[in-house]
Amino acid sequence: MKNLKMKFARIEQDISQIELANRIGVTRQTIGMIEAGDYNPSLKLCIAICKELGKTLDDLFWEEDSNEK
Amino acid sequence: MKNLKMKFARIEQDISQIELANRIGVTRQTIGMIEAGDYNPSLKLCIAICKELGKTLDDLFWEEDSNEK
DNA sequence: TATATATGTAAAATATAGTTGACAAATGCA
DNA sequence: TGCATTTGTCAACTATATTTTACATATATA
Numbered sequence: 001m002k003n004l005k006m007k008f009a010r011i012e013q014d015i016s017q018i019e020l021a022n023r024i025g026v027t028r029q030t031i032g033m034i035e036a037g038d039y040n041p042s043l044k045l046c047i048a049i050c051k052e053l054g055k056t057l058d059d060l061f062w063e064e065d066s067n068e069k
Numbered sequence: 070m071k072n073l074k075m076k077f078a079r080i081e082q083d084i085s086q087i088e089l090a091n092r093i094g095v096t097r098q099t100i101g102m103i104e105a106g107d108y109n110p111s112l113k114l115c116i117a118i119c120k121e122l123g124k125t126l127d128d129l130f131w132e133e134d135s136n137e138k
Numbered sequence: 139t140a141t142a143t144a145t146g147t148a149a150a151a152t153a154t155a156g157t158t159g160a161c162a163a164a165t166g167c168a
Numbered sequence: 169t170g171c172a173t174t175t176g177t178c179a180a181c182t183a184t185a186t187t188t189t190a191c192a193t194a195t196a197t198a
Contacts, residue, residue: 016144027187032145042109042155042185043130050131057126061112062119085174096157101175111155111185 002037006060009053010035024048071106075129078122079104093117 010020017035021028026045033039034049041049046061053060079089086104090097095114102108103118115130122129 018144028145029147029188030186032147033186036146040111040113040185042111043115044109045185046112047131057131062116062126087174097175098158098177099156101177102156105176109155114156 003035003060006049006053007035009055009060013053020049020052023052072104072129075118075122076104078124078129082122089118089121092121 010017013020015023017031018028021031024031024045025048030041030045031049034041034045046057050056050060079086082089084092086100087097090100093100093114094117099110099114100118103110103114115126119125119129
């Protein structure tokens with residue numbers, strides 16, 4: 001499932017996937033795959049993304065009624 | 070850094086590392102290492118732990134003033 | 139037209155999360 | 169005392185996240 005909350009938070013900051021990736025220290029493909037969903041990033045990476053976008057884990061990565069284990 | 074919030078949440082539920090691991094579908098070593106810190110679990114695993122312990126990502130894995138990137 | 143920027147995607151390589159099996163130590167209870 | 173439960177840890181293995189390189193498409197702008 002796509003992570004639109006993260007994509008919107010990034011667009012709010014008016015930065016590209018490349019810019020976000022560079023600031024965090026990962027590749028743009030990694031950012032793209034997370035936004036595209038069907039991906040399982042590490043906790044450290046999630047936290048780095050949150051801090052760069054001024055959000056928390058719950059803001060960007062928590063789905064109250066998520067079925068996936 | 071140790072994840073005491075997760076450890077306390079587990080103890081609150083009165084379940085062992087083994088029990089939590091079994092419910093989630095990982096090994097007890099994995100749970101132990103996350104509680105011991107210096108570990109970087111996947112987002113899916115963090116979410117599974119949260120749901121089993123009745124907490125959210127921010128409850129167990131968010132540090133407002135975390136320095137790690 | 140062309141040129142640059144942003145994004146999607148894919149295959150192969152590398153780094154690391156997570157497993158498996160085992161042994162040791164601490165605790166509680168008979 | 170013993171015995172079971174819980175936890176810590178380690179080494180070797182497997183699964184998968186992330187990188188690297190590359191090619192494609194869409195859009196905006198000169």
